[in-house]
Amino acid sequence: MFVAAPAAHAAKEYLQVFVAEPYLEMRTGPGRGYPVTQVVGRGESVEILKRRTDWLKVRTERGIEGWAAQRDMVRTQLADGSYLTIDLGDRNGYRSHRWEAGGMVGDFDGANLVSGYLAFSLNDHLKIDASVSQFLGVTSNATPADRSGYTLDIGLNHVFFPEWRLSPFVTLGGGLFNVNEDPQNPQAVDLHDESAYYGAGFRFYLTRRFFVRGEYKNRVVFTSRNDNEELEEWKVGLAFFF
Amino acid sequence: MESRTRILFLMLAASTALPGCASLRWPWQHEPPPVSESAPADTDNAPPPRVIEPEVERREIKVAKIDQENIEVGAFYGVMSVDDFGSNPVYGASITYHVTEDFFFRAEGGQTKLGLTSFEILNPGSDPLNLGTDRRLTYYGLSIGYNFLPGEVFLGRNQAMNSTFYVLGGVGSTKFADDERFTLNFGGGYKVLPTDWLAVSIEVQDRVYESDIFGKNELVNNLEAYLNLTVFF
Numbered sequence: 461m462f463v464a465a466p467a468a469h470a471a472k473e474y475l476q477v478f479v480a481e482p483y484l485e486m487r488t489g490p491g492r493g494y495p496v497t498q499v500v501g502r503g504e505s506v507e508i509l510k511r512r513t514d515w516l517k518v519r520t521e522r523g524i525e526g527w528a529a530q531r532d533m534v535r536t537q538l539a540d541g542s543y544l545t546i547d548l549g550d551r552n553g554y555r556s557h558r559w560e561a562g563g564m565v566g567d568f569d570g571a572n573l574v575s576g577y578l579a580f581s582l583n584d585h586l587k588i589d590a591s592v593s594q595f596l597g598v599t600s601n602a603t604p605a606d607r608s609g610y611t612l613d614i615g616l617n618h619v620f621f622p623e624w625r626l627s628p629f630v631t632l633g634g635g636l637f638n639v640n641e642d643p644q645n646p647q648a649v650d651l652h653d654e655s656a657y658y659g660a661g662f663r664f665y666l667t668r669r670f671f672v673r674g675e676y677k678n679r680v681v682f683t684s685r686n687d688n689e690e691l692e693e694w695k696v697g698l699a700f701f702f
Numbered sequence: 703m704e705s706r707t708r709i710l711f712l713m714l715a716a717s718t719a720l721p722g723c724a725s726l727r728w729p730w731q732h733e734p735p736p737v738s739e740s741a742p743a744d745t746d747n748a749p750p751p752r753v754i755e756p757e758v759e760r761r762e763i764k765v766a767k768i769d770q771e772n773i774e775v776g777a778f779y780g781v782m783s784v785d786d787f788g789s790n791p792v793y794g795a796s797i798t799y800h801v802t803e804d805f806f807f808r809a810e811g812g813q814t815k816l817g818l819t820s821f822e823i824l825n826p827g828s829d830p831l832n833l834g835t836d837r838r839l840t841y842y843g844l845s846i847g848y849n850f851l852p853g854e855v856f857l858g859r860n861q862a863m864n865s866t867f868y869v870l871g872g873v874g875s876t877k878f879a880d881d882e883r884f885t886l887n888f889g890g891g892y893k894v895l896p897t898d899w900l901a902v903s904i905e906v907q908d909r910v911y912e913s914d915i916f917g918k919n920e921l922v923n924n925l926e927a928y929l930n931l932t933v934f935f
Contacts, residue, residue: 508768
């Protein structure tokens with residue numbers, strides 16, 4: 461086992477950086493509350509094993525492992541003398557990021573709404589947005605105005621001024637609209653329909669990787685009846701980018 | 703049907719007309735996040751100002767090889783006390799994304815079996831709620847959590863493990879007896895990490911919702927306590 465271990469280490473190549481400040485502190489865990497147990501001096505190198513939130517797990521030349529803060533690690537240098545660059549998850553990241561996700565609560569045409577979403581950025585302005593929402597009626601006797609079900613949506617978001625702290629956006633898309641079968645009203649038609657929506661909302665940067673997102677959606681449900689159904693949806697929640 | 707086609711067509715037209723499409727690029731050409739504020743920028747070889755600003759070529763991020771380990775997935779097992787239905791084993795699964803060292807987002811889902819109500823115990827064989835054999839209660843929750851008091855626990859002279867307390871709260875739903883309710887959840891826990899990637903936590907949560915299953919609307923509190931075993935990856 462002891463013979464095999466170095467071979468396994470050699471197989472995986474880690475990024476090596478050199479300490480350029482007087483010293484680099486290493487903690488026992490990825491958080492400022494964990495104690496500092498090691499210090500690496502200037503000119504010595506560490507290997508970066510992995511990253512968790514704002515902390516990097518590093519290994520010294522002597523094989524000692526610990527966690528170093530990201531803000532200290534951006535002052536270390538690569539072999540070519542350039543500084544290590546890491547996405548710090550700050551205001552710049554709010555403007556320009558690849559993924560974002562969040563959860564929201566609100567009102568779906570009188571029912572309570574719980575919603576989660578994941579969005580992929582095509583560029584700073586345009587995002588592909590996928591969301592799953594559940595609406596929950598407030599009484600156990602479901603009526604057309606008070607029913608439960610869920611929606612699955614995919615659409616496009618256009619953020620007008622991604623560099624603004626409070627930034628408006630518009631959204632457009634479509635998806636599935638499902639109503640739970642009601643045991644008291646089994647002959648209810650249309651449990652599964654398609655729907656399309658348009659809407660608008662805002663994003664507000666809080667701090668670090670967090671922002672508030674709120675939006676309004678106007679949804680048209682394509683029913684099998686003669687007239688389509690129009691539903692209004694409001695929601696607000698917390699989201700983060702990564 | 704006709705109106706559906708029309709709206710779908712309008713959607714397509716509108717989405718291509720959105721101003722953002724002008725700068726639409728493919729995902730693999732995605733612009734890397736800008737160089738961090740604290741990293742010194744090289745100003746020496748800055749290009750001369752031009753009338754039309756070109757798409758600026760960002761410096762290559764050199765951390766592509768660093769593994770991110772912010773996701774925690776696990777399963778839990780414990781006891782849940784359901785109002786009027788007694789305490790029964792509960793089990794479920796959770797997925798957590800650690801956004802910063804302090805804050806995390808969590809999605810969880812669980813299931814328990816309903817015991818007998820006092821009415822059913824006093825009247826054997828009765829089934830006033832028409833539950834039949836389906837005495838299952840399922841729930842889910844989307845929460846945000848906060849870690850506090852991080853530290854170490856010591857097992858004897860040579861063993862130290864990282865630990866932290868946390869609180870969390872969120873929204874979700876509870877489903878039983880053909881009825882599904884908007885539910886608020888809140889609670890807290892204590893987590894110990896034997897290794898960097900493995901965590902054991904003891905957690906208590908309260909799930910609150912309004913129910914009219916017994917005829918009148920009342921606020922229901924379902925308390926649960928469980929052991930959550932999770933791995934980071």
